[in-house]
Amino acid sequence: MRAENAASVVDGNALAGLLADVFAGDVTQYVGLCGGCGSSAPLAEAVVELDDVGAIVRCRYCRHTLATVLRSPEGVRFVVAALQAFTAPVGVSRAGA
Ligand SMILES: [Zn+2]
Numbered sequence: 493m494r495a496e497n498a499a500s501v502v503d504g505n506a507l508a509g510l511l512a513d514v515f516a517g518d519v520t521q522y523v524g525l526c527g528g529c530g531s532s533a534p535l536a537e538a539v540v541e542l543d544d545v546g547a548i549v550r551c552r553y554c555r556h557t558l559a560t561v562l563r564s565p566e567g568v569r570f571v572v573a574a575l576q577a578f579t580a581p582v583g584v585s586r587a588g589a
Contacts, residue, residue, distance in 0.1 A: 513580065514578075514580050515580075517580055517584045518584060519535060519580075520534065520535050520536040521534050521535070521536060521581065521584045522534065522535050522578055522579060522580050522581070522584065523535075523578075523579045523581060524538065524558055524575050524577070524578055524579075525575070525576045525577040525578075525579075526551040526553065526554060526556060526558060526574055526575070526576070527556070527574040527575070527576040528551055528554045528555075528556030528574045529551060529553050529554035529556070531551060531552075531553045531554070532579075533551075533552060533553075535549070535578075537552050538550060538551065538552055538558060539551070539552050539555070545562055545563055545564070546560060546561045546562035546563050547560065547561045548560050549561070549575075551574065556573070556574040557573040557574060558572075558573055558574050558575040559571060559572050559573055559575045560573065
């Protein structure tokens with residue numbers, strides 16, 4: 493999608509409803525696309541390395557780091573690495589419910 497093709501251009505507040513649809517469901521059922529090997533799989537199938545401060549989420553097939561989730565006094569940080577797409581399937585996300 494290119495800006496010149498958009499029906500309207502607004503600020504980020506317009507994302508509230510759309511992102512609520514994305515993150516309101518069971519995210520472990522969401523399908524991630526690995527940029528390392530091109531595999532797609534539900535997040536529940538990823539390999540997760542846990543420690544006291546967070547998690548490293550790795551692709552089950554090629555072991556690239558898809559993302560990291562880190563806890564800190566400021567909050568929880570989700571850092572995208574090789575995760576190229578994150579799809580909330582119909583029926584799993586709030587939008588599909
Ligand atoms: Zn992979």
